[in-house]
Amino acid sequence: MRFDVITLFPELFAPFLVCGVTRRAYEAGLVEVRLWNPRDFASGNYRRVDDRPFGGGPGMVLMAEPLTLCLESVWAERAVSGAAAVPTVLFSPVGQVLNHADVERWSASSGAVLICGRYEGLDQRFIDTFVDHQISLGDFVLSGGEIAAMALLDAVARLQPGVLNDEGSHQMDSFNLALDGLLDCPHYTRPEAWRDQLVPQALMSGNHAHIERWRREQRLALSQRQRPELIQQARLAGHLSASDEAFLADLIENPERDA
Ligand code: ADE
DSSP: OEEEEEOSOGGGGHHHHTSHHHHHHHHTTSSEEEEEOGGGGOOTTTTOOEEOOTTOOSSOEEOHHHHHHHHHHHHHHHHHTTOOOOOEEEEEEEEEEOOHHHHHHHHTSOEEEEEEOBTTOBOHHHHHHHOSEEEESSSSOOSBSHHHHHHHHHHHHTTSTTTSSSGGGGGGSTTOGGGTTOOOOOOOOSOSEETTEEOOGGGGSOOHHHHHHHHHHHHHHHHHHHOHHHHHHHHHTTOOOHHHHHHHHHHHHOGGGGO
8 A cells, every 4th residue: 555645844754654563564565655745846946835815814825736736746656656546635624533444444445645734724726626535633733734644654554464563453452343442441561569559350360251351341431431422332333232231330320330
């Protein structure tokens, strides 16, 4: 899979591509990343890529032409190297908030052209003409789409086979359907006693069924407390057993129980 990233700050991506899971996926050729700067496609001595908004108001708007020339070069280069035609994604606070199901879809795709917005945004005519999807990282505003693009690349990279040390580990992630879309349970490691705090007894029991039940209840309690909509989704999908429901009913009666 190949991602072409259009950004005014390609240098932000360099450290990201030489560390951790993204590096592993990148070096193994599982996730190819190419960086493009629209400034290289701007004309004039100043290679200007932005201008003031029509109608007035604060900030600057990225102009359609340098972005278009950059995008057309990406397409031409992809065609020459035999890369698949892919959708164009813009990172923006007005996009749809990225979730686990989206990441799974992108991780099984041929890639995308990722456009990182900056300043007040992009000329809407460019968006209307070329952008297939707008993705947001959440209900807050970043100073640009670069961090959002890196978030997507990281999440996609770690789902590629062979990238994580333990193949099955992403199945145990929060939001994974293998765990019914719930939040992940807490984890503990050595030492068994740390500054007066002990590891929960259930994890030391050696009884596999007992440990699994404890983990399930922790996932249910954490999801109920932090993200009750995940419990509702699991319920509607028929993922909650009678004992899950009994645990949740008891939790609502006795909210201190999982503390
Ligand atoms: N650019 C600015 N804010 C953003 C957000 N919340 N998500 C994605 N891209 C952005």
